[in-house]
Amino acid sequence: MIETDVCILGAGPGGLSAATTLALRGRRVVVINDGPLMGYGIEGAFKSKAEFEITRQYVYASLRPDIFGSVPPPPLEAVLRGTERSAQGLNSSIVDRLQRLHVVVLNGRGVLEDANTVLVGDERVRAPHLVIATGSRPRVPSGVEVDHARVLNSDTVNLCRSLPSSIAVLGAGVIGCEYASIFAALGARVTLVDSQDRVLSMEDPDLSAFLTRTFVEREIEVVPSSRFEKLEKTADGVRTTLSTGRVLETEAVLLAVGRVACTDGLGLEDVGVERGRGGWIPTNGSMQSNVPHIYAVGDVGARNTPLDMALVHVAQAEGSCAAHHILDEEFEQSMDHVPYIIFTIPMIAGAGLSETSARELHGDVRVGKYPYGRNHRAHAMHPPLGFVKLIVGPKGDDRILGVRVIGRDADTLIAAASIMIERQLPYSYLIRSILPHPSLIECLQGAAHIIDGDALTYEEGEEYDFFETSRQD
Numbered sequence: 001m002i003e004t005d006v007c008i009l010g011a012g013p014g015g016l017s018a019a020t021t022l023a024l025r026g027r028r029v030v031v032i033n034d035g036p037l038m039g040y041g042i043e044g045a046f047k048s049k050a051e052f053e054i055t056r057q058y059v060y061a062s063l064r065p066d067i068f069g070s071v072p073p074p075p076l077e078a079v080l081r082g083t084e085r086s087a088q089g090l091n092s093s094i095v096d097r098l099q100r101l102h103v104v105v106l107n108g109r110g111v112l113e114d115a116n117t118v119l120v121g122d123e124r125v126r127a128p129h130l131v132i133a134t135g136s137r138p139r140v141p142s143g144v145e146v147d148h149a150r151v152l153n154s155d156t157v158n159l160c161r162s163l164p165s166s167i168a169v170l171g172a173g174v175i176g177c178e179y180a181s182i183f184a185a186l187g188a189r190v191t192l193v194d195s196q197d198r199v200l201s202m203e204d205p206d207l208s209a210f211l212t213r214t215f216v217e218r219e220i221e222v223v224p225s226s227r228f229e230k231l232e233k234t235a236d237g238v239r240t241t242l243s244t245g246r247v248l249e250t251e252a253v254l255l256a257v258g259r260v261a262c263t264d265g266l267g268l269e270d271v272g273v274e275r276g277r278g279g280w281i282p283t284n285g286s287m288q289s290n291v292p293h294i295y296a297v298g299d300v301g302a303r304n305t306p307l308d309m310a311l312v313h314v315a316q317a318e319g320s321c322a323a324h325h326i327l328d329e330e331f332e333q334s335m336d337h338v339p340y341i342i343f344t345i346p347m348i349a350g351a352g353l354s355e356t357s358a359r360e361l362h363g364d365v366r367v368g369k370y371p372y373g374r375n376h377r378a379h380a381m382h383p384p385l386g387f388v389k390l391i392v393g394p395k396g397d398d399r400i401l402g403v404r405v406i407g408r409d410a411d412t413l414i415a416a417a418s419i420m421i422e423r424q425l426p427y428s429y430l431i432r433s434i435l436p437h438p439s440l441i442e443c444l445q446g447a448a449h450i451i452d453g454d455a456l457t458y459e460e461g462e463e464y465d466f467f468e469t470s471r472q473d
Contacts, residue, residue, distance in 0.1 A: 002104070004028045006326060007118050007127040009110045009266065011037050013312045014298030015133030016094065017319030023101035025327055030127070031103060032110035032120045037094050042087050045312055047158050048178055050083040052343040055185035059218075059345050060408065063383055073187045076163035083158070112267035115291065129293050129326050132273075132281060133319065134266065136259040136299035136310065144231055146255065150238050151231065153255045154179070164188055164252035168240050170228050172199040174342050176256035177211065181345040183254075184220045191248055193223045193240075200342070203404070204355045204389075206369075207348065210406050210463060214346055214385065217467065259310065261300045276302050286331075287322035295322040311340055339418040341411045346386055349410035351418035352402030355391050364394045365401065368427075368447030371463040372407045375446070376438035381408055387463040388413065388440075390427060390447035398426035403444065413441050427451055 006022050008015045011033035019029045036042060054074065061068045098105060108120040118125045138153035140146055148159040154175050165188060169180045172194030184190045192199065192215065198208040199215070199222060212222055227243040231253060240248040261279035268275060274290045275281055280302035287295045298315035317333055324331035342348035358365045368390040378384035386407015393399050403417035420429065430448035435441050449455035 002030060002123065002125045004030045004104070004125060004127045006030075006129045006131065006323075007032065007110075007125045008131040008133055009118065010133035010135055010262075010298070010300075011035075011105065012133055012135045012298055012315060013038060014135075014315035014319040015131060016098075017316040018131050018133065018295075018297060018323040019103050019319075020097070020101060021320050021323035022326065023103050027327070029101075029103045030106060030125050031098075032106045032108065032118060032125065034107070034109040037091055037098075037105075042090060046090065047083050047087055048154070048175075048182070049343050050086045051079055051158075051182050052178065052345070054079050054082055055182050056345050056347075059185050060381075073185060076186055077161065079186065080158065080161070109265075111265070112271050115271040115294070130295070131319070131322055132263065132266070132268070132289070132294065132296045132300055133298050133315070134262040134300055136261050138255060139258040139260050140255065141257065144255070150233060150252050151255070152252060157254060160252070164237075164250070166237075166250040167191070167252045167254055168193060168238070168248045168250045169254045169256055170240070171256035171258070172196065172222070172224075173202075173256060173258070174200070176254070177344045178342065179254055179256065180215065180220055181343075184215075184218050185345060189250075190220045191223060191250065192220055193226050193228065193242065193248075195225070195227045197225050199224075200348075203348070203350075206355075206389075207404055207406055210387070211344060211346070211348070213464065213467065218345075259299065263300050285321075286325040287318050288325070295326075297322050311338070314338060334422070337418050337421040339414045341414070346407050347410040348404075348406045349414035350402070350404045351414050352400070352421040353391060354402060354404060355389065358391045358401045362393055362397070362401065366392050366394065366451050368392075368450035369458045369463075370443045370447040370450060371458070371465070372440075372443065373462065373465050375440060375443050377440050377442070378407070380438060383466050385466055386410065388443035388447050390430075390444060390451065392427045392451060398428060399424050400427050400430075405443075407440075409440055412439075413444055416441065417444065 005027040006029050008019055008031045011031050019031050022029050062071050106120050110118045110120045113119045138155055146153050148156050163186055167183050167188050168191045169176045170193050172192050180190050180192045199212055200208050228240050229243055230241040232239040237251040238253045263279040272291050281289050281296035281300050282302045283296050287297050289296050297318040299310045321331050321333050337352045339351040370388045372378035372384040372386040389404040391402040400420050405413050427448045430445045435445055
């Protein structure tokens with residue numbers, strides 16, 4: 001029997017954040033983990049972002065034939081080698097940190113024997129506090145078999161060692177759109193199928209429309225309002241039958257139809273922990289389940305938010321929140337302004353309310369939309385594709401409610417925007433600020449000037465000007 005202060009099930013971002021916070025304050029911590037450290041945080045999320053970084057460099061070079069000439073896409077094998085090398089370096093740093101903190105890591109699947117005891121193999125771990133951080137896995141529809149070659153999901157796509165000549169991506173949410181960008185950049189013929197009427201349906205329509213336009217320009221076929229009815233493996237690929245009757249013949253299929261919590265088989269029901277639909281564990285603001293000494297952080301937790309908050313940095317914040325509550329320390333956190341990045345090409349970033357949500361909550365909000373085409377830095381990077389949207393309250397309420405960005409290096413704007421939203425700063429703060437030039441964050445300032453009426457008003461469709469100019473060239 002191992003006696004410890006806190007036992008954590010799962011070494012993903014949430015579990016390791018809790019472990020680090022507790023260990024730094026002198027608590028004994030045991031982490032039980034069945035799989036790689038950081039789980040999907042490295043194997044899925046990190047690796048897909050590393051692939052994005054490689055492929056976006058190629059895409060933007062290919063858009064400058066006047067400089068680089070005709071540039072062939074990198075082979076998938078080289079991309080995966082580079083991605084794996086980056087992942088190994090990150091994993092080594094995590095192992096080193098846990099060793100220095102004297103965090104005990106037990107490899108194996110943990111099951112709750114009682115409300116304070118976890119059985120892992122032949123070992124028992126007993127602690128007054130438990131943290132469930134077992135993450136999530138891709139949802140696989142009934143009757144579908146995932147392999148490493150033709151039928152893939154976000155957990156197995158990195159095991160694919162050769163680039164399929166064609167691939168159907170089923171689901172146009174975050175994961176589907178990210179991998180559609182990557183596969184198209186590497187030279188595959190991509191068909192993106194979604195049950196909704198537009199890609200990234202949780203975002204504002206203008207952002208979805210701009211991303212769709214860039215997809216079409218890159219020869220990604222977007223098929224909206226269609227569900228897949230059946231998948232059949234053929235001699236040389238996969239046959240996908242859609243609800244509209246259309247049949248797709250592709251070499252591979254990527255399932256991106258959501259994720260489910262990895263909470264089954266842990267013995268939670270036996271100790272009274274409630275689970276909702278999909279296996280998610282409802283929690284309070286301190287990340288406690290209905291059993292007060294058992295916490296749930298990361299992807300296993302149920303969140304009442306308009307956007308998908310299954311994000312690494314959210315899991316880390318929740319892990320820290322749970323740890324501080326265990327330590328009986330105050331820890332304030334709000335999910336109202338969480339920044340996020342979607343690693344499509346072009347990149348998307350946001351914080352706070354979307355324009356749609358802001359209008360529903362606050363009525364006649366004011367919106368400043370500033371195209372990349374007006375920004376010096378965007379022209380220097382070339383092509384100046386994208387826009388920034390600043391959302392503030394109705395007249396009399398100058399608070400910044402939300403920001404949305406689509407375009408190259410969109411992430412460079414969003415951290416500052418998140419802080420301004422959290423601090424409830426007025427948009428006039430941006431107008432008075434002296435920002436570096438040339439920089440993309442000047443787009444945010446330009447959007448504030450548009451709202452204030454001292455900049456040229458945005459014209460509908462202005463963000464598409466470069467598409468039309470490039471066609472004429």
